[in-house]
Amino acid sequence: MRVKLIYSHDVVEKPILASIVLKTGVPINILEAKVNAQKGELIVSIPATGDKLREVLNLFREAGVQVQEFTETLRIDWDKCMACGACISPCPTGALKFKDDWSIEFDDEKCVACKVCVTACPVRAISLP
């Protein structure tokens, strides 16, 4: 599951994420991070479900981190896609890649909705609703 974690001024300097990884053993993956002295915003992928996922999310909340579900994701018009690959190498998180048959595969768990692929696509097959 992808979530956005918002760190306020009070907690931005604490190693909250690292502690939660150590405590739960869930290897949380940071997809995007914007951190400064006042505030931090992380988009992370949490590879857990059910109770384990609830535990991770609760630990963040208890530590004073605001947790938002991150649902923004690309829409790909597969009828338009020519499988050229122009979107693949600009993608910062590896969310777009070739399959074995050289068609394109999109992994929305990895997508941070940065939109670089939207303009990289020469046939405008990718949009962000």
Next chain:
Amino acid sequence: MREENKEIRIRSIDEINEKIKRGDAVVLTAEEVIKLAESSGVEAVAKEVDVVTTGTFGAMCSSGVFLNFGHSDPPIKMVRCWLNDVPVYKGLAAVDGYLGATSISETRGLEYGGGHVIEDLVSGKEVVLRAESYGTDCYPRRHIETVITIDDLNQAILVNPRNCYQRYEAATNSSDRILYTYMGTLLPNYGNVTFSGAGQLNPLCKDPSYETIGFGTKIFLGGGVGYIIGEGTQHNPEPGYGTLMVKGDLKQMNSRYLRGASFYRYGPTLYIGIGIPIPIINMSVAKTVALRDEDIFVNIRDYAVPSRPDLRPIIKRVSYAELRSGKVYLGDRKVPSSSLSSYKMAREIAETLKKWILEGMFFLTKPIEPLPKRGKFKPLEIRRKEPKVGDIMNRHVIIAKPNDDVNSVAAKLVEKGIDHLPVVDDEGKLIGIVTSWDLAKAIAYNKRRLDEIMTRRVITAFENESIDVVVRRMAQHNISGVPVVDAMNRVIGILTTDDISRKIVGGRNVT
């Protein structure tokens, strides 16, 4: 060696056509023939295979279509003409025109162009035709606006001056900002590598000495049948950058293989599918059809240098295999690489052409003339005097030192009537810049010393740079002046938008 091989004729094109007619020709795609060569050797290829099919599907800007609209009543001699607001070239007879793939919509801008109109026509969509004239005794009409489809056109003939590049140089970007190019989106600091071309499936790569491909070769073009009508423009065979000029009837084509496209902030183009059958007539061709991505090399060039394509620095020479693997090593860094042309579509084209031949729907033609094996791709020399930064810049630069007082600097700007003040160290080397805006900030935040407020990352220019390149740099950084520095980073002048607008007025002449 090659001459010797040539003499060992294996089979003729006529013999192959007889086999196609009988239904017993052996046809493999370029990928299949590579496997055969790897498992059984080139001799097996020579012995067993009659035809190898190839394919490529990529952006080919030098493409377009000759159109004949037919005469309206009263008739018009179209002088200017648009299809869906995209300008059609009208330096031809009254109702003939040429729509180029990169022609840009006058209402929708870079997002829609000739390539898109071509795709719309092939898809059977209605297209708005508009034309203007001055009116003549024989063609009295001065304006026309109507809706047409491809069926209304007398002819729609795709004639592409340059398609099907044998290989294409790959691209990367050393600068600190994202570049939007005809090689796609290039991330800063060598963030990615893009490339084009089908490599081991690419037609000209499989017959690099043009033993079978020539004038009159029948090909798969845009889903229909087309012909090679000569070498393409910029044909440069000796270093392995051959090109083709091709034609075909647009009315027979399929929009799956002709796709209007637009590179962001670059402009429109047309993706085209081309497949060429390669008859195995001798040993030399049997060898080259088995070339793999591992055997085909191109340079990766740095698009951060805004120079002529052949002057962009070469970062590395790589094989298509490395490019297609998705990762390229630049130094010790693994950088993501991806194509702009579609390997999946190239495969599909090679398969389709194979099917056509096996089903007896497509016969091979004997070229009437081989493609030239020599040719030169010359740059365009500028023979008129063109101003460089050094001709326009102001050499009497007012400079400041980092420990100067803000008030005295402000006074200096007012006294000299300038906006930009380069800050230099004791050796005259540039270490920062201060503008009147920075001084306003200094007052607002109550700062005293120049080095507290100056901008340290200075955008500069060199004396021998083109004005256009520096103007674009200023626009991109939203600044109105740049210090001009020498190779040692010493300030030798300053160039501002004021200098440019005052000294280059209405043309390119140095005053």
